[in-house]
Amino acid sequence: MHEKWMQRAIDNALKAWGHTSPNPHVGAVIVKDDQVIADGWHKKAGTHHAEKDAITNAREAGKADDLVGATIYVTLEPCCTYGRTEPCTEWIIESGISKVIYGCTDTNPEHAGRGFNYLLQAGVQVEGPILEEKCLWINRFFFKWINDNKPYVILKMAQTLDGKIATESGQSQWITGPEARHQVQQLRQGCDAIMVGGETLRQDNPSLNVREIDHPRHPQRFIWSRKEFTGDYKAFTQAGGATFCHAQNKSEWQDFLTQLGTNEVSSLLLEGGGWLASSALKAQIVDEIQFFVAPKILGGEASRTSVSGLNPLSLNEAIDLEFLETKTCGKDLLFIARPIY
Numbered sequence: 001m002h003e004k005w006m007q008r009a010i011d012n013a014l015k016a017w018g019h020t021s022p023n024p025h026v027g028a029v030i031v032k033d034d035q036v037i038a039d040g041w042h043k044k045a046g047t048h049h050a051e052k053d054a055i056t057n058a059r060e061a062g063k064a065d066d067l068v069g070a071t072i073y074v075t076l077e078p079c080c081t082y083g084r085t086e087p088c089t090e091w092i093i094e095s096g097i098s099k100v101i102y103g104c105t106d107t108n109p110e111h112a113g114r115g116f117n118y119l120l121q122a123g124v125q126v127e128g129p130i131l132e133e134k135c136l137w138i139n140r141f142f143f144k145w146i147n148d149n150k151p152y153v154i155l156k157m158a159q160t161l162d163g164k165i166a167t168e169s170g171q172s173q174w175i176t177g178p179e180a181r182h183q184v185q186q187l188r189q190g191c192d193a194i195m196v197g198g199e200t201l202r203q204d205n206p207s208l209n210v211r212e213i214d215h216p217r218h219p220q221r222f223i224w225s226r227k228e229f230t231g232d233y234k235a236f237t238q239a240g241g242a243t244f245c246h247a248q249n250k251s252e253w254q255d256f257l258t259q260l261g262t263n264e265v266s267s268l269l270l271e272g273g274g275w276l277a278s279s280a281l282k283a284q285i286v287d288e289i290q291f292f293v294a295p296k297i298l299g300g301e302a303s304r305t306s307v308s309g310l311n312p313l314s315l316n317e318a319i320d321l322e323f324l325e326t327k328t329c330g331k332d333l334l335f336i337a338r339p340i341y
């Protein structure tokens with residue numbers, strides 16, 4: 001039963017996918033006698049948190065009395081400090097809600113465990129975690145950023161079964177099908193920043209924006225290059241333009257990520273090509289791999305590969321991964337993995 005309601009709270013949280021950064025995605029549902037009193041979710045930094053949203057929705061629906069003795073399911077530990085808004089713990093206590101069931105603890109050092117203690121001291125029951133892995137996963141960008149002041153980095157590639165991303169001459173559109181490419185749009189919607197290599201920019205002239213999604217939120221664009229250059233490329237001429245990144249080694253990449261983190265960029269999507277992929281992997285900045293694999297074999301020694309610039313002399317140099325998930329996207333497969341450095 002707890003799982004059912006927590007799943008509803010997670011679904012609520014994801015209604016704002018891509019809109020809450022640098023805040024987390026948080027959802028809630030208030031339940032009494034196995035009936036929903038109100039749903040709520042955090043819509044945007046600076047607006048109501050999920051708990052306050054649900055309580056306000058209940059009151060506006062004339063259900064203030066039903067809040068007394070009700071249970072609130074919330075995906076993240078309620079906050080108890082004054083940030084952009086007042087603490088949710090106060091709202092919960094004052095509403096008469098008697099039980100909080102949470103999905104995961106807020107690892108933000110300012111909050112971790114403090115929200116629970118505050119509620120317990122006020123006589124509110126606290127239970128959890130419920131569906132903890134899912135609740136941590138939907139906020140993996142936030143947790144990385146709040147704890148390390150650096151964005152969570154995802155390396156995404158679309159490759160043939162034999163690991164090719166383009167022909168020798170640079171033709172790559174399209175390797176994966178429409179369902180996989182739609183999934184990429186969802187991913188872009190959730191990411192604050194996106195980057196491609198200079199060669200990808202010149203070959204593909206990519207838009208690097210969000211399409212096919214209601215209420216799109218476009219990522220900041222970055223081009224990885226050894227030099228600054230101009231040209232009639234969409235990434236330069238369309239809304240927002242693009243910024244160059246010249247990071248070459250681990251410390252330069254770390255400095256670049258710190259600069260992004262300081263500017264409240266909590267996630268960075270690297271969309272290839274193969275030289276960018278290898279530089280990021282070598283610098284050990286990649287937190288997550290998303291490789292889309294099409295049921296195609298391109299072959300060819302000179303075809304471009306998804307990770308080009310590594311020249312391992314021994315198998316010991318392979319980067320070990322832990323597979324997290326495999327999904328079918330139309331005719332393609334998506335492998336989600338985490339590098340083990």
Ligand SMILES: NC(=O)C1=CN([C@@H]2O[C@H](COP(=O)(O)OP(=O)(O)OC[C@H]3O[C@@H](n4cnc5c(N)ncnc54)[C@H](OP(=O)(O)O)[C@@H]3O)[C@@H](O)[C@H]2O)C=CC1
Pocket residue numbers: 156157158159164165166167169170171172173175196197198199200201203204224225226227248271272273274275276277279304308309
């Ligand atoms: N299927 C897929 O998912 C994808 C396919 N592609 C395809 O892949 C091809 C491009 O990929 P790829 O050829 O691997 O190139 P990349 O896109 O990875 O870009 C290489 C460029 O990165 C810049 N760079 C900066 N530092 C370095 C460095 N130390 N070493 C090398 N390059 C550096 C250079 O730009 P500069 O010369 O300006 O200094 C270089 O030209 C295109 O054909 C594109 O269509 C691309 C992305 C994804």
Ligand SMILES: Nc1c(N[C@@H]2O[C@H](COP(=O)(O)O)[C@@H](O)[C@H]2O)[nH]c(=O)[nH]c1=O
Pocket residue numbers: 157158172173174175176177180181184196200201204205206207208209271272273292
């Ligand atoms: N070829 C290829 C991809 N290529 C990536 O998508 C970029 C194009 O972005 P846009 O112009 O915004 O659609 C391109 O430059 C490269 O980074 N992606 C995929 O999901 N599947 C594919 O088969």
Ligand SMILES: [Zn+2]
Pocket residue numbers: 049050051078079080086087088089
């Ligand atoms: Zn709050």
